[in-house]
Amino acid sequence: MKKLAILLLLCSALLFAACSNNDTDNTVDSSAKVETKASEEKDEKEKKLAEEKKKAEQAEKEKQELISQKVKVADEAMKAAEANPTDETYNTAKTAVEAIPDGNEELQKRLEAVAANLEVIKQQAAVQEQQTQQQQTANPDPDFIDADGNGFDDRSVFNDPAARAEYARGEAEAQRQWEQGQQNIQNGYDPNGQPLLPGQDHAAGSNPDGTPDSWVQGQLDRLTPDGGYMTDYGVIYPE
Structure with missing residues (x-):
């Protein structure tokens, strides 16, 4: 009887030990899985951040290339307006400058200078037109010639x-x-x-x-x- 009791006690101890080992293994496995999942999530997050950074850099590069191209177009239009200030060349240059993302201070100043020069030219043309009309009124002869601007017909x-x-x-x-x-x-x-x-x-x-x-x-x-x-x-x- 005593031996039976000892045998039962021994079996209980072994069974408990086996259960404890099993629980420990389960705990270790769970911890490992948690760490693996956390690592995978971290890698995924870092990968996503890297992709977003790459996309942002690509978008910025494309934006700068677009700005560079539009600045080049605006500069060419501005040169034409500066060489020959007219309403047409000024409007073309103005459209090109306004198309530059975030604007361009240097080109804007050049555009303002062209606008001022064009206004002076228009005023001079208006004065000249007025003088011509006055001369035509005073000298209705359609063949009237006043090349030297002295107010008299060069033929007279x-x-x-x-x-x-x-x-x-x-x-x-x-x-x-x-x-x-x-x-x-x-x-x-x-x-x-x-x-x-x-x-x-x-x-x-x-x-x-x-x-x-x-x-x-x-x-x-x-x-x-x-x-x-x-x-x-x-x-x-x-x-």
């Missing part, structure tokens, strides 16, 4: 310096006579001291500058050197 006698000087003297004399006439009106007498006609700027038989008017001058022209008067029927003399 006024293109000669002496003729222009004579014309200028005539204009000055006409202005002087007009001013004299205004002064005469204020004084009430003409340059010869003759009283002006009521409400007129000249004396009887005279121009504002004191010279004989056309009728009086015509009568004077009929006087002959010997004191006669030329009529349509011959010279008559006073009795």
Whole structure:
């Protein structure tokens, strides 16, 4: 009986030991699996991060290549606008500059300079057009030529310096006579001291500058050197 009890106790101990070993093995296996899974998840995460970094670098590279290409296109358009500022070349350059991602400060400044230059050119053209219209109004002849810009037809006698000087003297004399006439009106007498006609700027038989008017001058022209008067029927003399 005692031996049986010892045998049962021994079997129980062996069975317990076997169960303990089995639990330990299960624990070790579970730990190993957890560590393996964690390692795999870490590797997967690192792999994903590496792929995302690679994609970001590729996207940045493509962006920089695109910017470089658009800057090149904009620079070529800008050179054309700078060499020949027109609405067309300016608008082309403006479109090219605005197409650059994130913009380009240097090209923007060049574009602004072209815009300012173009505005000056337009203003000069407007002034020139106005002058041309004025000349055409004053000189309606479609063949009018004024290559030197002096306001006279190159084909006319006024293109000669002496003729222009004579014309200028005539204009000055006409202005002087007009001013004299205004002064005469204020004084009430003409340059010869003759009283002006009521409400007129000249004396009887005279121009504002004191010279004989056309009728009086015509009568004077009929006087002959010997004191006669030329009529349509011959010279008559006073009795």
